[in-house]
Amino acid sequence: MQQYDFIIVGSGSSGSVVAERLSANGRHSVLVLEAGGTDRRFFVQMPLGYGKTFFDPAVNWNYKAEPDQGLAGNADHWPRGKLLGGSSSINAMVWIRGQREDFDEWRDAGNAGWGYDDVLPIFKAIEDNESGADDWRGQGGPVHVTDLRRFVHPLCNLYLEAGQQVDLPLNADFNGERQEGVGVYQISTRNGRRMSAARAFLRPAMKRQNVRVETNALATKILFEGRRAVGIEYMKNGRTYQARAGREVILSAGSINTPQLLQLSGVGPAEHLRSLGIDVLHGNDNVGAHLQDHQGINYTFKARTATLNQLLRPWWGKLAVGMRYLLLRNGPLAMSMNQGGGFFRTDPAIARPNMQLYFQAFSTVLPRPGERPILSPDPWPGFSIGLSNCRPTSRGSIMIRTSDPNQHPKIVANAFSTNHDVDEMLAAVKFLRKLAATPALSKMIDEEVLPGPSITSDEALIDDFRKRSGTVYHPVSTARMGSDVSSSVVSSRLKVHGLEGLRVIDASVFPSVISGNTNAAAIMTGWKGAQLIQEDLP
Template sequence: MDGEIDYIIVGAGSAGCVLANRLSESGGHRVVLLEAGGTDRRFFVQMPLGYGKLFYNPAVNWMYRAEPDPGLAGQADHIPRGRLLGGSSSINAMVWIRGHRQDYDDWRAAGNIGWGWDDVLPAYRAMEDNEAGADAFRGTGGPLYISRNRKGLHWLVEDYIAACGEAGLAYNPDFNGAEQEGAGTYQMTIRGARRNSAARAFLRPAMRRRNLRVETGAQVMRVLLEGRRAVGVEYRQGGQTRLLRCRGEVILSGGAINSPQVLQLSGIGPGALLQGLGLPVMQDNPNVGDHYSDHHGINYTWAMKVPTYNNILRPLWGKALMGLWWLALGGGPLAKSINHGGGFFRTRPGLPRPNMQLYMQAFSTLLPRAGERPLLTPDPFPGLSIGLSNCRPTSRGHVRIASPDPFAPPRIVANAFSTPEDVAEMLEAVKFLRVIAAQPSFARWVDHELRPGPEVQEDEALIADFRQRSGTVYHQSCTCRMGPDAATSVVGPDLRVHGIAGLRVADASAFPNLIAGNTNAPSMLMGWMGADRILSDAR
């Protein structure tokens, strides 16, 4: 198959799985998908709440660590990224959020023709099979089942939504509908009480096709270039270095960290950096790895007068009972993400759209176990958390290789809360969490505030607290951003790498700007619409 390959896809994540499905669908193209990790057929991958067990598991997780960040009080943030079929869609919290319509219109206004809201909405509708049914915004009949997520929720979700209403944030039945603002429940990529990752929805059906080859344990080291054209890749598999050539295109879908890393290792990136590491400069573009954007968030936590999931998921007997419930009947808290409720709000009335996202979790984890995100081992008392994250931070970081060794992790500099705007809006936002908690529907169940604690009241103390306790919410983006001008971007609106033929990037790294909400949906969109462009050019 080697000499007859049309497309090589690097990375079987959210975008890569969609690309593999769509590029192989007609049977007329030969496609190879290379994934550095292994299978997604693991117990805790399939169990929706099992992602807590994957948070620090190097068998399925790249386990990246950012550089110590002054904006986070000097802390080095843990950055989990999926290293298995499905990528981060196999280890994430499964929340399905497209983003605000104006986010995409901003993409189009920046010169990315074909990426406005009116352009992406039909693609989302074609992709989806939404349990809530079809309407002007939702789709049905597509390959990706989306759970409406209205049954089996913790009863405190209703009181959380009611408290948001009492605080002035109205109920919203669909954050992916006509309006994003409001409080409600999240749609989820869960089907039949199992995680519905990009691997399950898109890749597994495509793997039955003879014209698609999927290689696991295959880490790409660099793109092979002949002059200014990509002709294949070099990768490591089973202790051996292999070359794979194609007659069509190489598409990088490694995500916001791995895609710029592979480009830089291939001599495409900041010239001075590459020269300093002894790498040949094939295309000097300082934007490769730059413009790093991410959402950062924090939880406020309360001790409750009534039982929460802590009471049932902490004891061994409770774990066993919930495990049996999930295995036998597909029910209970293990069948869902922990983020049952949520919402979007504006920190100031004059803003044109929401700038903060909410997460309601009927449990708490102030006493974590070492080496585990303790979703399955919460605190030994009834607790509840409401978290938030910023939607459009202005802080920017970068991703840069630190060595010519392709197996060495790159340096990740997040620069969280490095602008006055980001600090000011976060300060406004955390104050609103206490406004929600003070409303009658919520306050009647609260015993006392645990974090940050009632003694933390002044602005300086609140800022110090969110710098100390905030962290990434795992939405790294924009490091190979899309734009018509090579002076400010890495790929054009067709996702072709500026200056290099036969090479594209289709994943969250190509976002021109970070969207408001979880990034799994727009990552799959990049694969879906990227395939459209690739197939259109092949005709």
């Protein structure tokens, strides 16, 4: 029997931070259990290498959602990181916090201490922003944030001009005073390498004698004495082990694995658990419910000038960018596929942006089977403009299918299941065409490839985005935070309602999805959660 002060399940965006913060003073022993293996892989560290990890079972859970009526019956691929750093080791690295109103809504829903003014100092402490510190940004923190404006493809600058021609302001920092507008995304890299949570937090913590990290260790059950969590049972190399936590067990396994582990341990929807032969320790229908996620789609155009397709498709181009990356740590391989972006409102009457934009200076209409599209650009010059909804009202769920911890849970996204989400996306794709018709971009467009000029009616546009939309990999809220125990899983201090010695610290606690990419907010949640634990120590 192993004994530690704290056991953390998951080494992802939140868990890595919790491990570093709780071990920093040297007074507490910390065990981190990670179901996957090492992050020291070339295509993990190389920023654009996430195309190689998109389907790789060595680093990816490779979840598949249920066939979704809202997505024309498609069963969506859900990649999640299964390695040190979790999904921060395989994501697109876009560094977005969300809007002030997102966090103020968390606070106003009864979660004291989670308003924007509460979390802004944490975001600033986390960051080492290349552009320097100001009222909104930090410098000197563990996560280096890179400004790509001097590196983007020339087409990206035309996209920025086009945005201004449809009355979107040029925005130098989407995490600054305002989010609305078009600009170049900042990404979490440093010196041409991915700045994952593992690199920023866990690797430094692993140098401490009071931290132990077990890789390839699948947590199978939370151990309880009465209603108090006292440890974790886990499997490694075909053997079962147990570890005891003298102070707390912390679930940082993410929005899929955290509710899965709770349910396997008898915490969740009582009727469902009993139907699977699982003894119910604490019935709570909210475990695995309230799933929220952003849905996205690309419109693709054939260009009249060279794009990254002509550089990334031929063997000599791959060789050139590869040598540039190896020698100089820059070029296309040191960036995200989303160079430009932005936020806009589908209706001027809306108080704040409700849609996110992505500009990609390449196209992938013809991907090779089983391969992430960014690895096989089209043979002709092309580019894409994508978008995703910021605050969808559709809700899904994540429920275990069986008592076997090795079986993937059932993921029901329920995408576009509300009229609000359908109407919003319809207005958004019409805006994309308006953007493409601007003088700045139209002069560079030979033709619209997807969905194509024949798709014009509202019915056809809706049918198209149902067929071609999919997750943009931001699932949250499956163990949501709230003061009302009848509609949440954890308190504002991230303690699981009705139990002792157990907290959840990851994106599953988000009361609602934020307006933008979720990785920065997940890292913030790890920092905040560790603070709460330290405040509650006797």
